[in-house]
Amino acid sequence: MAQIKVRLGLANPAALPAFEPHSEEVTVIIETPKGSRNKYAFDEEARIFDLKQVLPAGMAFPYDFGFVPSTLGGDGDPLDVLVLMDEPAFVGCRLQCRVIGVIEGEQIDKKRHVRNDRIIAIERENHSFASVKRIDDLGKVFCKELAEFFINYHRMIGKEFRVIKVRGPGSGRRLITKAQHLAKKGAA
Numbered sequence: 001m002a003q004i005k006v007r008l009g010l011a012n013p014a015a016l017p018a019f020e021p022h023s024e025e026v027t028v029i030i031e032t033p034k035g036s037r038n039k040y041a042f043d044e045e046a047r048i049f050d051l052k053q054v055l056p057a058g059m060a061f062p063y064d065f066g067f068v069p070s071t072l073g074g075d076g077d078p079l080d081v082l083v084l085m086d087e088p089a090f091v092g093c094r095l096q097c098r099v100i101g102v103i104e105g106e107q108i109d110k111k112r113h114v115r116n117d118r119i120i121a122i123e124r125e126n127h128s129f130a131s132v133k134r135i136d137d138l139g140k141v142f143c144k145e146l147a148e149f150f151i152n153y154h155r156m157i158g159k160e161f162r163v164i165k166v167r168g169p170g171s172g173r174r175l176i177t178k179a180q181h182l183a184k185k186g187a188a
Contacts, residue, residue, distance in 0.1 A: 100172070116161070
């Protein structure tokens, strides 16, 4: 009788396509839900979501945070996405989202500078942000608060984060396409 090799953990959401076929919507896998102090990350090898850290009291993720599958960002991980929607999703949830922009950023760890951009997207079934088409539609204060969250989050883990520029949806989609090509090169 043939031996059956059993794989532990989940199917690999990191292998899903980045874009829906015939659509500009991007696929996002949620790692950390809105309002959570727990920071989770998908471990592709073990195919599970690991608890990476707990934020201090009073600090929580302002929106759902996840990644675009089949991409590779400048930090060596799949591209990060902050998803705006009506209610928090859950760890491992797959969402279809419309890209409204990107916060281009640089992470500084000692003397090493690494790009660590954050795509900003809106889940397609939401109501609260349905009229938002571009990150600029959210206003300067909103964008500044998002940037401040990432600056404070990185400071807490002993790194520095610097916002380079906030750009619109076209730049966000181009970044995802570029990150798809990097992931394909890395897999080859």
